[in-house]
Amino acid sequence: MARKKKEFERKEAPRPNLGPFSDMTTSLLIMFMLTIPFIVESGIYVSRSLAAKRRNVTMPKKQKSDIKVNIHICPDGTIFLNEEPFDPNRLPDIIPKLLARSVKKQALLSADNEVIYENVIQMIDLLKEKGASDVLIMKRKRSKCQTGG
């Protein structure tokens, strides 16, 4: 009995193989590092236009004349560019041309309250991507969509 016990004690403890563990940890770490840009939230700067800040103050004429891109989004997807209905598919081509004529490269953006937020973000994204330095968010008292679209 005593002999058996001694034999049992002599047996070496199994050595864990750490190779797969370190492999898994490394691959997890790499995956984590690669996906960080898609997980971590970032942002797009926006400004409120001067006219929207104070009700009785209108935008200075000089600033207004420099803004060449004025976009309004309707809930049905209709886009108004500089007060005229415009084909949304042609926007990526026309925006850089219009912005090139502006000094500050600011763009004015308004949308009806019922427009889905994601659609507005897509428009801000498009404007910034095409070179707008600043997107001024404006609120219209009267929706253009009722009369025009």
Added chain:
Amino acid sequence: MAKQRPKPKEPPDVGQFLFPMAGVMILTLATMIMNAQALFSNTSIKVDIPQANVIEVELEQSIPVSITGEGKVYIQDEEMPDLQLVTQKIKELQEKYAVENNDPELKGEQLTVIRGDKSIEWGKVLEVLDAVKKGGAKRVALAVVKRRGRG
């Protein structure tokens, strides 16, 4: 009586110390991956943030204002039932930021990030944006996550 020769000392088993360490490492990493969003956005409120190609805001300490799909507004993790409370809270946080940095000119300079759910209406975002601006926030950004692939 023959004297037994002392057994040669075995090298210490490094594996037995490394085994729990590797386990703890994996656990830590898994926890980090699961909470990455909360770690970087300073809030635990989950909203479906819209995607965008253009990213402008770098990682910095910001005030997160979350708007959930149900239209509830939170600042950090605190629910704001009224937009006036949003203005008040932003004012307090901006003042606190200036005091912490010992520079009164920094009041309003802390970045405020509006984390809107992509399914909400633009009108709700505008209301919150106005409330935030009334609170004296000079730097406001709309939260987005980087689009995967080209959209």
